[in-house]
Structures are given as structure tokens and as C-alpha cells.
Amino acid sequence: MNIKINKKIIALLMCYMLCVSFLPTYAFAESNPVENGIVNNKSLLVKEGDWLYYRNSYDGGSIYKVKTDGTQNTKINDISSCNITLDGEWIYFRSLDTSNKFYELFRIKKDGTALQDLKVKAHKETIVDDWIYYIPGTNYYDSHDGICKMKKDGSEKTCVLKQDEIAYPKISKNNLVYDLDKVFFLENEKKLDLNESNYEGYENYDNLKEMLYTSNEWIYFKEQNGKYYRMKNDTSDKEIIRVGELYTDSYYIINDNWIYNTQKQCLETMDKSKGIGKRTLGKNVCYTKIKIIGEWIYYYCDDGFCRIKTDGTNKTKIYDFMNTDIDKKSNYIVSGDNIYYINDYDKSEKAVFKFDLKDKTTKKLVNKDIVEVKPQKQWKVNFNKELNKDTINKKNIIVTDGDNIPVDITATLGDDGKSIYIQCDADYDKCWEIHRMQNGRLAGKQIYKIKITTNIKSKDGNNLSKEVVKEFKVQDDGYEV
Numbered sequence: 426m427n428i429k430i431n432k433k434i435i436a437l438l439m440c441y442m443l444c445v446s447f448l449p450t451y452a453f454a455e456s457n458p459v460e461n462g463i464v465n466n467k468s469l470l471v472k473e474g475d476w477l478y479y480r481n482s483y484d485g486g487s488i489y490k491v492k493t494d495g496t497q498n499t500k501i502n503d504i505s506s507c508n509i510t511l512d513g514e515w516i517y518f519r520s521l522d523t524s525n526k527f528y529e530l531f532r533i534k535k536d537g538t539a540l541q542d543l544k545v546k547a548h549k550e551t552i553v554d555d556w557i558y559y560i561p562g563t564n565y566y567d568s569h570d571g572i573c574k575m576k577k578d579g580s581e582k583t584c585v586l587k588q589d590e591i592a593y594p595k596i597s598k599n600n601l602v603y604d605l606d607k608v609f610f611l612e613n614e615k616k617l618d619l620n621e622s623n624y625e626g627y628e629n630y631d632n633l634k635e636m637l638y639t640s641n642e643w644i645y646f647k648e649q650n651g652k653y654y655r656m657k658n659d660t661s662d663k664e665i666i667r668v669g670e671l672y673t674d675s676y677y678i679i680n681d682n683w684i685y686n687t688q689k690q691c692l693e694t695m696d697k698s699k700g701i702g703k704r705t706l707g708k709n710v711c712y713t714k715i716k717i718i719g720e721w722i723y724y725y726c727d728d729g730f731c732r733i734k735t736d737g738t739n740k741t742k743i744y745d746f747m748n749t750d751i752d753k754k755s756n757y758i759v760s761g762d763n764i765y766y767i768n769d770y771d772k773s774e775k776a777v778f779k780f781d782l783k784d785k786t787t788k789k790l791v792n793k794d795i796v797e798v799k800p801q802k803q804w805k806v807n808f809n810k811e812l813n814k815d816t817i818n819k820k821n822i823i824v825t826d827g828d829n830i831p832v833d834i835t836a837t838l839g840d841d842g843k844s845i846y847i848q849c850d851a852d853y854d855k856c857w858e859i860h861r862m863q864n865g866r867l868a869g870k871q872i873y874k875i876k877i878t879t880n881i882k883s884k885d886g887n888n889l890s891k892e893v894v895k896e897f898k899v900q901d902d903g904y905e906v
Contacts, residue, residue: 470767470777471509472758477765478509478516478535479777482872483793483896485829486521490535491777493765495790501537505828511535512552512577519550521828528563532577543579549594549601552577553611558601560591572601572609585614597639600658605635608644610658617660619646631671638678645678666695677712685712692722701737718759743782765790795872796897800856804847804875806893810883811842821880822847826858827872842884847875859899870898 469480472493478501481489486505491498505521516533520526530543530550547559556574571588575581586609594603601609606619619634631650638645639658647653651671656663667684669675677685685692690703690710703710707726715724723732723743733740743764757766764780777790817838822845824832833850849857858871877893 468509469507470758470765471511472760472765473511477758477777477790478511479767480506480509481791482776482827483791483795485825485827485874487829488516488518488533489791491790493760493763493779493790495779495788495792498791499537501535502531502533502540503829504531505830506531508550510550510552515577517550517552517557517577519547523828523830530557530559530579541579543575545573545575545579545582547573549596551596551599551601551611553599556611558585558611560594560601585609586616599641600639602636602639606633606646608636608639617644638680640681643681647676651675679712679715680717683715683717685710685715687712699737701733705737705740706733707731707740721759723759741782743780743785796895797900798857798897800859800899802848802857802897802899804895805839806845806847806877808843808845808883810885810887812838812845813882813884813886814838816880816882817845821878823876823878824849825874825876832873845877857899859901872896872898 471478475493476490477493478488478490481487481500484500485503486507487503488501488506488509489498490501501516502518504518504526506518507521508517508519510517514534516535518531518533520529520531522529526542528546528548530545530547531541532543533540543557545559546562548562548564550557550559552558555577557577558572558574561570561573570584571591572586573582573584575583591603593605594601599611601611603609608617608619609615610617619636631648633649634646635649636644636646637653642658643655644658644660645653645655645666647669649672651669651673652665653667653669653676654663655666667676669688675686675688677687679685679692682695683692684695686700690706691700692706692710692712692715693700701722706724707728709727711725715722717723717735720735721732722735723730725731728742729745730743731740732743757764762782764782766778766780767776779788779790780786781788817836819831819834819836822834822836824834824847826832835848835850837846838844839846849855851858857873860871873896875893875895875897877889879889879892881889
């Protein structure tokens, strides 16, 4: 009979993890991972062939596709979207519609047809063969069904691991790590609990295990006594790979071949045959964002965003952090001699860029100039005829934000009868919001769209001949959120 671990010990372990793991959670599209034909990086930007599929902040977060040379920019859906996954002719995505579809899963064909609501709110979704595995709810606090699966068309929904709460879930390849010490294998639907045999009591705290990383072949974990292990997914071939200090994150697993020594600030091969020290890499390497793609290592340090060959040669600074146009980019795809990315700098709208690694030039693939106004801006729209006052209302004059959500406004007819004044109804000095907020964090600059519909009528009863649309963003007032 197994005895559960003292909850106080687990609480200590969770608190410890929070202290060392409180890092930004930007979606990260590395070398566009493809497994069994599925482009499954759950990002704002994915690449397949010479097409880029991305979330368009200029159009309410809709999914667009554009050629890698910047041509054929094409709208696919009309839903504020995130977590884009490609599978054959289908695009799977999560809705950010805050009205009633928030975090609901959808799919649509790449040509923009056959939109289908899969009718489940989910997170940590991933496709394995004919199934989508997911955790119900918008976050793990919402979940009361454990881990579920459904067919890719949304049918045959079923629970495969019943558990009231799935804490700290992380999808990695074909498994799900959760509760810091458990892993659920999606292909065979088996569960592994690293601490299942531990007994209750603080005297056994040093032997508590913590999951670090999983791959298609290996599980990596550590004990609080400083020992780092790996074993095969079937729990065979268990071996010690490093011994660090007590209760300290001495090592960070990059992949099956590389490990970062946080004490020596050195990138080492797993077999210890080769190392790249801090003098070569640079100071203050952000080791949690190291990505190894082919023969190149991509990383952030004090020098900026850099890459270096795995043999320690050819270190190249891709860009300097002082260049805020491409600062903090975390959604990037390396393909050939180019890096494709969505600008993730909080104070700018997200846009798709192409960076040439050879000549270090940047090209904005989707160009759209949007007027920038003051937060207190009151719009005046002029017409060539006197207007019917009864048609000047919120149904006929609509302002939406970057997620296509209507904004409260006041629209009034001017004294001349030929103009409309539009201003924001926000509580704070009637100002337009500068930033977009999603899940409690900044998500770039807010992009508004004013739409004056053809339901507006002149005094003589004629409708407006065509719809008027104006986009704008708001100047930064210097206030940091």
C-alpha cells in the first residue's frame, strides 16, 4: 500500500519552484517542430513550407497566412485566435473571444472554409495521431476532469486521467508533466508518479524528486539532495548524470545532448566530452531560453541575442538589446538563413518580421501604417449632407479593440448636422487604452477600429453609400502598467 507524501513537503517544493521559475511565458516557436506531419508548437506564428500562419493584431487577432517573401497576405478566420497548430489541411486554434468562447477550441481549413467549434474550453492541448489531448478549462484552477481526449473533429470526448486539479501542467513531446513530479504518457495513457513510494515526514525531504524535462526517449529529474537523474520512458536504464548542490538548481536540461551548468555558467554535453564556458558564450546567459537548432545554439546574454556553433566557434550577435524594434522577441522560427518572428516587445503592436542572418537586415513582412493619436482623442467624422439624428447610435457606429470586442463610446451629432463626434466612455478621463491586456499581462499596443455602417442615414432618408472604417492606436503617455 502506497503512503502519500506529507502535503507540507509538497507545498514547500511548489513554493520553491515558484521562486525559481517565475519567468515570462511567451509562446516560443523554435525550429518549427514537426512530428508525424503536425506543426504542433502552439504559438502565434507557425511556418509550413513557404507559408507563415500568424495571429494578425491589426485585424482583431484573426489568423492570416503570408508567403515568406511577404506576398499573398490572406485572411483565414474572423476570430481572435492563439495557439495555432497545423495538421494536414486543418488549422487548430484557441479562441480569445472574451464574450462566451474564451479558450474554446476551433478548427478551420487552410483555405478559410469549414470553420468548426469543437465545443470545449481547453488548455495544454496537443494532437497525437487521431486524438487531441487537453485539460478542460482556461487554466489548471478550472479543471475538475483531469486529462481528457477527443477525436480531431470534436467527437468522442472522454476523460483518460481523472484528477480534481492538474497543477503546473507542461506538454512536452508526447507526454504531459504535472504536479511537479508526475508524467502522463499520451500514446499509451500510462501515468508515472516519481514520489509515489516516498513516505510521510520531513526526514525524507532530501529524496523528494522533481521532474525537469522529458523527451521522446528520456525522463530527467532531480532529487533535493542534489542528484540529477535520467531514465528511459519505461523507467529502465536509470542513471545519475550530475551531482549538484543541495536544494539548488545546479543544472538546467536543454535536450538529450546538452545541459547547462548554472554554477559554472557553462554549456556542457550530456556525456561531459565538451563544454562551452561563459567567456565564450557571454555574461548572464538566459539559460531557460537556450535553443539548439541543427549545428547552432541560439541564446540571450548581456551581449544581446546571439548564436554560436555547437563546437564553440563562430559566435555571432544577431541583434543588440538596444534595438527596441526587435527587442524581447520570443516567437521565432529559424529556417535556412532567416529568422521569422513576431515582435513581442510589450509597447508595440505585434507584427511579422523576417531577419536575414547573412546581412543582418530586417524586413517587416506585413506592412500597415496605423495612425497614432493621443489617449484623449475625440474623433470628428465629416459628411457632405445633414444626417438623420436618430441613426447616430452605438448600433450604427461601432468601435472595437484588438480582439474585436466592442468598446463603450459616446457618438453625438455636431451642431452643423453634418459631422459626428466619437469619444471613449472609459472611466479614466475618457481615455482610449494604450495597451492590450490578455490573461492579466501586456500584449502589445491596442489597435482600435472605428466602423461607421451604411445604416447611417441623411436627413432626406438616403443610407451611407459605403461603410467607413478607420484604424488607430494610442500614443504612450509614459505610464508603465
